[in-house]
Structure formats: C-alpha cells, structure tokens
Amino acid sequence: MSTPQLANLRRIAHLDMDAFYASVELLRYPQLKGLPVVIGGGRRPQDADLKAQQGDRPLHRIPLAAFPRLQGYSGRGVITTATYAARQFGVGSAMGLMKAAKLCPDAILLPVDFAEYRHYSRTFKTIILDIAPLMEDRGIDEVYIDFTQVPGGQREGGRVLARLIQKSIFDATGLTCSVGVAPNKLLAKMASEFNKPNGIAIVYEDDLESKIWPLACRKINGIGPRADEKLQQLGIRTIGELAQQDVGWLIDHFGQKTGAWMFDAAHGIDPRPLVLESEPVSISRETTFERDLHAVRDKAELGAIFTRLCAQVAQDLARKSYVCKTIGIKLRYDDFKSVTRDVTLPDYTADAATIRHHAGLCLKRVPLQQRLRLLGVRVGSLMTVAEHLDRLKHKTPEPMHAVQTAMDLELPDAP
DNA sequence: TCTGGGGTCCTAGGACCC
DNA sequence: TCTGGGGTCCTAGGACCC
Numbered sequence: 192m193s194t195p196q197l198a199n200l201r202r203i204a205h206l207d208m209d210a211f212y213a214s215v216e217l218l219r220y221p222q223l224k225g226l227p228v229v230i231g232g233g234r235r236p237q238d239a240d241l242k243a244q245q246g247d248r249p250l251h252r253i254p255l256a257a258f259p260r261l262q263g264y265s266g267r268g269v270i271t272t273a274t275y276a277a278r279q280f281g282v283g284s285a286m287g288l289m290k291a292a293k294l295c296p297d298a299i300l301l302p303v304d305f306a307e308y309r310h311y312s313r314t315f316k317t318i319i320l321d322i323a324p325l326m327e328d329r330g331i332d333e334v335y336i337d338f339t340q341v342p343g344g345q346r347e348g349g350r351v352l353a354r355l356i357q358k359s360i361f362d363a364t365g366l367t368c369s370v371g372v373a374p375n376k377l378l379a380k381m382a383s384e385f386n387k388p389n390g391i392a393i394v395y396e397d398d399l400e401s402k403i404w405p406l407a408c409r410k411i412n413g414i415g416p417r418a419d420e421k422l423q424q425l426g427i428r429t430i431g432e433l434a435q436q437d438v439g440w441l442i443d444h445f446g447q448k449t450g451a452w453m454f455d456a457a458h459g460i461d462p463r464p465l466v467l468e469s470e471p472v473s474i475s476r477e478t479t480f481e482r483d484l485h486a487v488r489d490k491a492e493l494g495a496i497f498t499r500l501c502a503q504v505a506q507d508l509a510r511k512s513y514v515c516k517t518i519g520i521k522l523r524y525d526d527f528k529s530v531t532r533d534v535t536l537p538d539y540t541a542d543a544a545t546i547r548h549h550a551g552l553c554l555k556r557v558p559l560q561q562r563l564r565l566l567g568v569r570v571g572s573l574m575t576v577a578e579h580l581d582r583l584k585h586k587t588p589e590p591m592h593a594v595q596t597a598m599d600l601e602l603p604d605a606p
Numbered sequence: 607t608c609t610g611g612g613g614t615c616c617t618a619g620g621a622c623c624c
Numbered sequence: 625t626c627t628g629g630g631g632t633c634c635t636a637g638g639a640c641c642c
Contacts, residue, residue: 231610269610284642289607330613330642415640448616477611517634527609531636567611 202338202349203465204323204372205379206356208315209388211332212272214366215311216301227277227298229291231270267479271303275388308332315360315368322356327376327465335376335465348372348393357389377461378403380412399459404431411456418445433457470573474513475521476503477567483525486559493566500568501550505543508570514539514579515570518549522557523565532556535572539579546570 208214212230217223270286280295291298312331319326323344325337336356338344344352349372360368371382373394381403385392394402408430409419425444427433433441434457442450455461478500484493508515519533532553540546550568574582 267608267610271610285609287608290609293607333642413640417639446617472614473612475612479610519635529637533635535634565610 199339199345200348201374202344202372203375203379204336204338204349204353204356204370205376205383206319206334206336206353206368206370207383207387208332208366208368210272210274211311211366212303212308213274213277215308216304217274218365219307220301223274223299225276226274227280227282227295228274228301229270229277229282229295229298230272230301230303231268231288267481273298311364311366314364315366318359318363319356322359323352325465325467327467335379337465338372348395350391350393353391357391374459375461376463376465377412377456378459381406381410384410396459400431403459404429404434406430408433411453413452413456418449421445430457470575471511471513472573473569473571474504474507474511474515474573475567475569476500476507477521477565479523479565480563483562483564485562493563496566497550497554497568498547500566501547502543504568504570505541505546508541512576513573514541514576515546516540516572516574517570518546518553519569519571520550520553520557521565521567521569522554522563525562525564527564529565530557531569533569533571539574541576 213228216228216230268288270282270284270288270291272284273282273291277291277295277298280298282291282295282298288300308331316326316328316334319334319336323336323338323341325340327335329335338349338352341352343355346352353370353372357368357370360366367389369383369387369390369392371379371385371392371394373379373382374396378394382392382394385402407419407428408414408422409416411430414422421444422428422433427436433453436454436457438451438454441454444450445453478496480496486493516539517533517535519531521529521531523529534549534553536549546568
C-alpha cells in the first residue's frame with residue numbers, strides 16, 4: 192500500500208483537570224457532590240488525626256461562628272480550589288478564607304492533602320503517556336500533549352484522541368478534564384477553557400478571528416494582572432484589539448521582547464516546542480507565620496523556624512540528588528513588602544549547617560526593624576550529585592575563561 | 607478579614623574580563 | 625589617557641504561573 196502520506200497538521204493539546212483538588216476530595220467524600228466545597232486553609236497539625244478519625248465524614252463548615260480561631264486555623268489561609276457549586280458564589284482560588292466564608296457561609300472546608308493529589312496526578316499522566324508519548328508536564332493538574340504523530344491524533348482535528356484520553360482517565364480515576372487542541376501551545380491552552388468542565392474544543396488557524404480575538408487579553412497565558420491593566424489604560428481590552436496594534440508601538444510600550452511577543456500571541460503565533468524533560472533551577476521552602484514576628488523580640492521562635500526551613504531545603508536537595516552553589520533568603524514584612532538576599536559560594540554544597548550559616552549571613556544584610564510575616568530559604572545554581580561527583584573525579588576546574596586564556600597563549604606558537 | 611507555597615523567567619546594573 | 629564594545633557572572637526585584 193503506497194497511499195500518499197498527507198502532511199500532518201501540527202496538533203497540540205492542552206489538558207486541564209477540572210477542579211482537580213476538589214474533585215479528588217469528592218472521590219473520598221461522595222456525599223459532598225453538588226455542594227459548595229472549598230479546599231485550603233492554614234496548616235493545622237491536627238488535620239492528619241482528624242482525617243483518620245472522621246473517615247469518610249466531611250470535616251468543617253465555614254464559618255461556624257467563631258471560625259477560624261476555634262478550629263485552629265491561623266486565619267491566614269487561602270482557598271486553593273473550589274467546586275463549581277462554590278464558584279457560583281464568587282468563591283475562587285487565592286481568596287482569603289474569611290472572604291470565602293462571607294461569600295458562601297455554607298461552604299464546606301476541607302484541608303489540602305497534597306500526597307493524595309500527587310497520587311492522582313501521577314495516575315492520569317501515566318495514562319496519557321501510554322496513549323501519547325510526547326507530553327509536557329505543566330504542574331500537578333495540567334499537561335501539553337503533541338497529537339501530531341499519534342495514531343488518530345488528526346481525526347476531527349484531534350477530537351477523537353481527546354475523547355479517548357478523557358475516557359481513559361475517567362475510567363481509571365473517576366476524574367474529568369477539559370482538552371483544547373490547536374496548532375500550538377498558546378491556542379491549545381486557551382481552547383481548553385472553552386468548554387469546561389469535561390469539554391473538548393478544537394481550534395484551527397482559521398478560527399483566530401472568530402474564537403480568539405473576542406477574548407480578553409488576560410486570557411493569553413503570560414499576560415497577568417499588571418500587563419492587563421497597562422493594556423486597558425492604553426485602551427486595549429480584547430486580543431483582537433491587541434492584534435490591531437502596530438508591533439513597533441507595542442515594543443515602545445512594553446519593551447522589545449514583551450512587545451514582540453504580545454504581537455505574535457495576538458496573531459496566534461507561538462513557536463514554543465514541547466519541553467519533555469527539565470531540570471530544576473531552584474529549590475525553596477517558605478512559611479507565613481501564624482502571627483507577625485519581630486527579629487529581636489521573637490528571636491528564639493524565628494531562629495527555630497529559620498533552622499527548620501534550612502533543614503527542609505537540605506532534605507529536598509538530598510531527596511532529589513542535587514547540590515547547590517547559591518543560597519538565599521526571602522522575607523516579607525508586615526506591610527507585605529518583600530526583599531531577597533542571596534550569595535553564591537565558591538563550592539557546591541547540600542549541607543544543612545552550611546546552608547543555615549550562609550542564609551544567616553544573608554539575613555544580617557537586611558533591615559529587621561519591621562515585623563515579619565514570612566520567611567523563606569532558597570537554593571539555586573543547582574547541579575545533580577552525579578554530575579558534581581563526575582566533575583570532582585575529572586578535576587575539571589571548570590572556568591572556561593582560564594582554558595581560553597591558555598589556548599590564547601599558545602596561539603603565537605602555532606604554525 | 608486582607609493577600610499560601612513552590613516555582614520559572616526577565617530586567618537591569620555593576621564587576622570583571624578580553 | 626580616553627574610548628568602545630562584547631560577554632559572563634552575580635545580585636535584587638518583579639511579573640507570572642500552577
């Protein structure tokens with residue numbers, strides 16, 4: 192059979208699990224189906240015990256009068272996710288618990304259980320990889336998938352394969368997801384929002400004007416609240432309006448890189464390939480205190496937290512088999528302003544005491560009169576332990592400029 | 607009753623080198 | 625002595641995303 196091979200259209204899918212955390216919780220507490228449920232809250236040491244005791248019974252309702260203090264919440268928690276029933280009330284992620292309680296007093300609050308979500312995350316990604324091997328991991332509940340060369344990936348513009356993946360995930364987990372399929376990641380990401388939940392949307396190049404241009408600029412992945420506000424001040428609200436602008440004018444207002452990118456994005460152009468694997472750039476731990484702390488008056492408490500954060504970072508490095516060369520801190524004052532300080536060492540390390548020492552020196556470089564609400568420890572300039580050992584073994588005293596200098600010095604002797 | 611935690615990438619200035 | 629230009633690394637801050 193020598194059927195002429197039709198040129199395959201590039202078909203990129205974006206898959207987004209629907210209300211992921213909440214849906215996982217509904218698997219555990221099916222009696223909450225249809226009710227407004229929010230996931231989030233502060234850290235509560237007793238949550239694990241509560242969960243064990245209560246079994247499949249729902250936990251707390253907010254606000255229950257004196258919520259949150261009586262229930263042990265710090266009052267500083269935010270909503271991580273909400274069921275669609277809760278979203279009807281205007282409750283959404285990143286919202287403070289107190290505000291959520293006002294908007295939807297009958298919502299049921301569940302504490303987050305990352306171990307459980309990670310389990311389901313691994314499960315659905317494994318299912319996808321079995322069907323379509325080119326997948327970019329975009330976090331716990333999102334992926335991009337290249338449909339282009341997958342058998343059936345071109346049928347109905349990708350709809351058939353999207354349906355197969357949806358069904359496979361649902362059959363294995365009971366979870367639903369939404370899929371957008373388009374010529375590139377940018378458009379696929381937008382398309383996956385079109386028919387939520389449990390929807391599929393197919394976008395072709397020719398759909399740009401009808402399906403993309405009417406959308407708000409904010410729908411472009413990469414245009415956040417700040418850029419959106421600036422665009423609005425310039426009188427630009429929709430992607431279509433953005434597309435009408437002169438690229439030079441956009442560059443004047445947003446800089447070379449961002450301006451040119453915005454112009455391309457508004458025209459549906461996105462050349463980014465899928466990133467199938469990547470190495471971490473940094474590892475960090477941070478915590479918001481139950482109450483604002485003062486560097487002097489709460490020295491002991493702060494010191495203990497600081498040391499614990501460093502130990503956690505060191506543990507993370509060890510668990511992931513990395514060493515680091517840059518050590519830094521982040522703190523947030525009671526007025527919510529943040530500062531960072533970091534230092535790059537001559538040698539790599541993964542040692543908790545070393546991290547604690549240099550993080551401590553960083554802390555000394557920062558004003559500490561004001562109360563603090565958050566402290567964080569971060570390490571960067573990472574290298575895998577394997578590569579680090581390898582370099583030590585081969586004694587490559589890396590600095591390339593030194594090598595270059597040596598070569599330069601030899602040049603006059605060359606024939 | 608303000609605003610979590612874990613990341614990535616970009617910008618911009620200064621140091622330092624060629 | 626002055627001028628210039630490119631490149632890399634380091635540091636601080638900020639936008640954005642999940």
